[in-house]
Amino acid sequence: MAAETSVTPMTLTTVVASTRPGRVGRSVADWFTTRAAEYDRFESHTVDLRELALPFFDEPHPPALRRYTQGHTREWSRIVEASDAFVFVTPEYNGGFPAPLKNAWDYLVVEWQHKPAAFVSYGGVSAGTRAVQMGKQVVANLRMLPIGPTVSIPFVNELVEEGAFRPGKIHETAAEQVLDELVRTADVMRRLRGGTY
Secondary structure (H helix, E strand, O other): OOHHHHOOOEEEEEEEOOOOOOOOHHHHHHHHHHHHOOOOOEEEEEEEHHHHOOOOOOOOOOHHHOOOOOHHHHHHHHHHHOOOEEEEEEOOEOOEOOHHHHHHHHOOOHHHOOOEEEEEEEOOOOOOHHHHHHHHHHHHHOOOEEOOOOEEEOOHHHHEEOOEEOOOHHHHHHHHHHHHHHHHHHHHHHHHHHOOO
C-alpha cells in the first residue's frame, strides 16, 4: 500500500448533467466529489454543465478531427483530455438522460477514449436507472469503459436538506464500490493510453 502513495494521482471529473433551475444534481455531485477526494489516488473535481454552458454542438468539422474553431470547445477538450476517469451525475428525463449531457458527449471523440465512466443517478421511484442504461451505450460507443457499479438514489428530494444532499448508508456503500472500481480501471486504462500496459 505504501508504494501506491507515490504514484501520481489520477484526475477524476464528476459531471453534473442537469442544467435546469431547481435541480438537485449539483448537491448530489458535490457530495460525490467530496467522497472521491478521500481517495488519495484521485484528484477530484466537478464540472457543472450549467456553468460550462456549451451551446448545441456548433463546430463545422467532425469532432474526431479535433479541428476546433470555438473557444468553449477547446476548453471542454482540455478538461476531458486531462481527466483519467469520469462520473456522470444524471437524472432521468422521459426515460433517458438530459440533452445537455448528450451534447457534451457529442462535442468530443478522441478525448473520451480509453477512460472509465461511472454513473450516479437520481430521481423518483426509478432513481434514474433508465438514464444510466442509455448512457452506458453512448459512452461505450465513445470507446470509454462503463463500469458495473453505480449509485442509484430514489426519492432524492427526501434526502436534500437546505440544499445539501444527505446520503444514507446504502449510498455511501455504493459510492465506495464505484470509487474502488474506478481506481482499478482508471489505473489500467491510463497505462493503456500511455502504451505501458
